[in-house]
Amino acid sequence: MKIRCIAVDDEPLALDILESYIAKLPFLKLVRTCSSATEAMQALQDEQIDLMFLDIEMPELTGIQFLNILKHQPLIIFTTAYPDYALEGFNQDAVDYLLKPIPFDRFLKAVTKAQERLQRHEKTPDAPAPSAPHEQDFMFVKADYKSVRVDFKDILWIEGLKDYIIIQTKDQKIITLLSMNKMMEKLPEAKFLRVHRSYIVSLQKIESIEKSRIRIGPKEIPIGEVYKENFLKWVEENNIQ
Template sequence: MIRCLIVDDEPLALDILVDYIDKVPALHLVKATTSAFEALSIVQTEQIDLIFLDVQMPELTGIQFLKVLNGKCRVILTTAYSQYALDGYELDISDYLLKPIAFDRFYKAVSKVQNQYQPNVQQVAAEKPQSLSPDFIFVKTEHRIQKIFIDDVLYIEGLKDYISIFTPTERVITLQNMKKMEEALPAGRFARVHKSYIVAIDKIESIERSRIQISDKIIPIGDTYRENFYKQIEDKNI
């Protein structure tokens, strides 16, 4: 059993990681806290094997926390900013997760940590998690962070400076790029079909002449993505 600590000053980020840890039987959550100083105290008094550590925190940054920790336990950094990756790896972190964090990427990082422990610890990969796909994602809109259920997503359209997520009832606009959104979605359920479109495979109504119909929307299939898309579709053919 890997004993975990979560340190993040965003309550929503804490909730997501708590949910993910609960899905993996080999992980045990000792504490989730928004305070870096409380986390340091816990590390001194409790057995902690793995810390999920945010980088940007008001009391103490994640990089400063790592320096104080001095290799006492394994650390996975979590942040929305990739520029901190190099600093983290120089301080011997186990992995680096970019927000929004998809469950399959989280699971891969946890498996890597488990493999760094002694052989007598049971393999995380051998223990089946409750689910390999997240039920929802959180996205930042202009005024709030919004929860979107994966099953509700019809398709995603990328524009110059933002993307739109379409569901049967609404359009959610977020300042995000297509690559990060594609990585956050569960593999196998969505397909990138164009530089500007990601579609939910189970929401496709028909495909004709390099065009996809989802509800009343016609979506083009780009030349770059055609081969991979049709391969995904063929894998689901009966």
């Protein structure tokens, strides 16, 4: 199966590199190169496109803004010079996120993921998604001489102090005598991540990342050096799914 793709970037050199990479792979067919989101929109209307290589930082419309106005999207591989956009790429359900300058081996890894996803869809286009096993969505913690129910969906972040932790929800602060390690054992791995020796964050509540700091509402949470690699790995891995 040939994967029909377009490349969208306002930098001619970046388009030339993508075009040369695509030409090396027989399972890719470059249908068109576009220097703006408006050109790409026309290409998507004119052609059947399976995969779009999309720059994020472009004039008029950014790649993220462009995707937000599309009703039907092909698979997306983001290409950008700015690593701070990784979380936004994840939120757009992109296949992958390539940081410029893009080495060929990294490009090949990304398009192989796109190929695998398209092949899975071809084999089971109408198959319903398997039902996930039931996962407990709350926990009880001891606070103020009683057991308090905490729903995972309400947690924004957790802050560890010397002898206790503060669970910050959308409505209240809950103080309990627990270690950060013990708290991580109670939380679902897919929804929470420790990003600093003193902070655990709800991944679903992250609004932005900038200069090694996470913003959740009015709160800026530092990303510790020890935890940074694991956090960025999570961003890349989940960007694929």
